Amino acid sequence: MQLESIEVQLSYDHYKFTCPRVETIVQREMLSIFLTDPTAPAAFLRLFFHDCQVQGCDASILLDGNDSTNKLSEMVSSRNFGIRNRETIGHIKSKLEFECPGKVSCADIIALAARESVSLSGPRIQIPLGRRDSTTYSSQQADADLPPQGITVDELIHIFDSKGMNLEESVAILGAHTLGVGHCQNIGSRLYDPQPGDQMDQKFEAFLRKICPGRIPLTNFCFAPNDGTPAIFDNQYYRDVLKGRGLFGIDSNISRDPRTAPIVRQFAVDQNHFFGVFSSAFVKLSSTNVLTNGEGQVRRQCNRIIVDER
Structure with a gap:
């Protein structure tokens, strides 16, 4: 799907009626984190990049592995060494679930957290929202898609x-x-x-x-x-x-x-x-290969796929 068509499906007022305080809540929670951990902005920005590089910005990096099927989390990939604050995204999700249940995707929370990480001391970036969460993940794809340290x-x-x-x-x-x-x-x-x-x-x-x-x-x-x-x-x-x-x-x-x-x-x-x-560049990265409309799902817990949405 071309970038232009995806940007049409994402929007800058996606949560205007379903969760109007989403950006305020994310900003409040992130500020609380930044005050106690000055290294957090870098961690959230890296989490965002590593999520978007594999399957697009779909929060697949947050999914836990499945022992019963021997399916491994993307975090198993050596390319994801040092990634942290996945649980913090889940914490912010719980705050948003209380405010507006089942409306805000984990993928959008990652993107907003990264945006706040940049704007703390850098530019304030307006990003379109409406990403949905993936129902798939792959440690092998993480190995293949995340660039190595020796990239040319x-x-x-x-x-x-x-x-x-x-x-x-x-x-x-x-x-x-x-x-x-x-x-x-x-x-x-x-x-x-x-x-x-x-x-x-x-x-x-x-x-x-x-x-x-x-x-x-x-x-x-x-x-x-x-x-x-x-x-x-x-x-x-x-x-x-x-x-x-x-x-x-x-x-x-x-x-x-x-x-x-x-x-x-x-x-x-x-x-x-x-x-x-x-x-x-940030907006383009955050808008490429995303799931929108009826694709994917909006998880209730960021580390777990909803098996039956009926």
Whole structure:
């Protein structure tokens, strides 16, 4: 289905009559979380990206596995290492079920939570709503669809082109790396087995080697900040990338590739422009391959499919 037709089925006033306070409730609950956990915005944004990358933005990432059928949750995928706050989406869902039972999808809650995570210190993005929740999930599809840490610029362009993004928007969506941290498990190979042509500031590399002293970390709790302001959504990521201080190989690649380097430089000096392009990319990502109208369902609990809706 084309992006244009999906955007018609989603709408900016979808809950006007069925749950008019949905955005207010989500915003209130998210603010409460942010006040106690400054790392939460990055976690919710990553949850959103990983949900949307597999089957579209359908909350399939929230579904638990089924022991009786040996069907594994998407969380089993190694690509979902470090994903958290799934239960928090369920908590927000319970608040909305009390307010307007059976109306607000878990998929929309994920999208709104990600929107609030960005707007806490970045742009306020208006997103259309009306996504429905999937009744399927697949750890194998998560393995196949979630991009690896060693993604190339060509692969990046291909992935986001399929979601209707142009080149500038594809570079902008990477700006989400401005929030949060990278786990040593995901950057160890770059530090100790770098690809030809990969470039990193020597002092920054030495700093990372102290944090991540081996290719395979001893624990899952070793991590490094994504940029110099990991709790603020800004354009610091692009400024750091130009200095060779990006965590991942793709960070180095977009600063050197002739197709993307001019965009990186522009975002590094013009935060408002970055915010505008990121907002456009965010809406496109959140609107691609979604379930609408009679497709899927609106779950009552985000981790469980409704088996019989009669």
